[in-house]
Amino acid sequence: MKSHDHPTHTPPPPVIERGLPECECPAECGGRPELFQRLAPAYPTVDPYTSKPPEHPHLPSRRGELVHDTLNNRSGVVMDRTRDLVYLRPERGGQEWDVDVKWLVKPS
Numbered sequence: 001m002k003s004h005d006h007p008t009h010t011p012p013p014p015v016i017e018r019g020l021p022e023c024e025c026p027a028e029c030g031g032r033p034e035l036f037q038r039l040a041p042a043y044p045t046v047d048p049y050t051s052k053p054p055e056h057p058h059l060p061s062r063r064g065e066l067v068h069d070t071l072n073n074r075s076g077v078v079m080d081r082t083r084d085l086v087y088l089r090p091e092r093g094g095q096e097w098d099v100d101v102k103w104l105v106k107p108s
Contacts, residue, residue: 045071046071051071053070053100053102054103054105057102058104058105059101060078060101064077067086067088068104068105068108069099069104071099071100071103072097075090076090076091079096084100084101086099086100
């Protein structure tokens with residue numbers, strides 16, 4: 001049997017790197033927003049059934065606006081909004097989370 005002279009090929013990596021940065025959020029969740037991964041957060045930090053939302057909630061007016069989520073006790077950038085639900089992402093990137101608009105205030 002004659003051996004064939006074929007060049008050896010390196011197998012592709014198990015994960016395709018798309019050049020997008022990994023999550024840099026304070027929780028180091030390891031999420032990859034471009035893959036639409038959503039990790040179960042350890043939020044909310046406040047019980048929504050026994051706590052009261054702020055007296056004067058802030059209604060975000062534009063995408064990219066920085067707001068503070070009092071339910072989860074963290075700040076985030078507004079990514080999108082549907083009715084009363086706002087989707088936020090940490091300033092430095094990371095997993096999005098959603099919160100009812102009644103829990104948002106302007107950051108201090």
